[in-house]
Amino acid sequence: MRRAIVVTGTDTEIGKTVVAAGLAARLGAFYWKPVQAGLDDGSDRETAVRLGVPTDRIVAEAYRLTTPYSPHRAAAIDGVAIDPARLSLPAVDGTLIVEGAGGALVPLADDLLFADLFARWGAPVVLVARTTLGTINHSLLTIEALRARGLAILGVVFVGERQEDSETTIARIGGVRRIGRLPRLDPLDAGTLAAAIDAHLDLEAFA
Structure with missing residues (x-):
């Protein structure tokens, strides 16, 4: 059965990646972080692998931004335009755990918040x-x-x-x-x- 579950948070640095990775590993699910902002300390998908998610259950990010800011600002600094069309849920054979960035109302673009994206998915x-x-x-x-x-x-x-x-x-x-x-x-x-x-x-x- 294909289904998606979104893991979001009330703030940044509160344990979303740990929870998302733990659930993905325990449920045998796929893990996807659509937008990664900040790569100096590695990516969250690398953390997910370290925390038990098999590499073949990791879905590559739609965007990897180097600047460790909110995605909308990181994208602007990196010279990247985030296209919502690239943020559709990937088709996987099973459950997909999707991790947001920061809190639920963090902006991805000037007119798109993560919560708006979640609503488009209906997950x-x-x-x-x-x-x-x-x-x-x-x-x-x-x-x-x-x-x-x-x-x-x-x-x-x-x-x-x-x-x-x-x-x-x-x-x-x-x-x-x-x-x-x-x-x-x-x-x-x-x-x-x-x-x-x-x-x-x-x-x-x-x-």
Whole structure:
């Protein structure tokens, strides 16, 4: 069965790649990051491979931008014009995990946000959120923005130390499922991530 699941976040550097790679590896899915901005520290698809996604399950980016900025700005600096026509969901034989860049409302072009692209695809969304201070506001705003575009939200994956009140409040007010919470892993590798996914996430959300 062909289907796509989008992994987006409330902000940048919160663990989207870890969650997306972990889900792709655990579900036997394909991994795709349509736009990679910033290559000095390697790409997120390389991280996905390191975290257990087989290389033959990695779909190449539509755009690889060298500047580590928001995609719209990185593209302008790199002299690249992002064409939405190149951002159609790739056809794969199975489940495709798609990772956005930054938060859901990060712009890809002057008139195109990631959330708008998700809406064009009509794919359900997994929201990755921190557990630190400010997450209630950031999470609820992101949930509203996704729902305003008619997107189905499979649930929220929290990353960080347990904050029961924040996690419960977001799920209750946002009307979303708590898929679980991944602790910060040290070391972070394919083995520790797979074990954490099995121990802490409700994989029935993806059935």
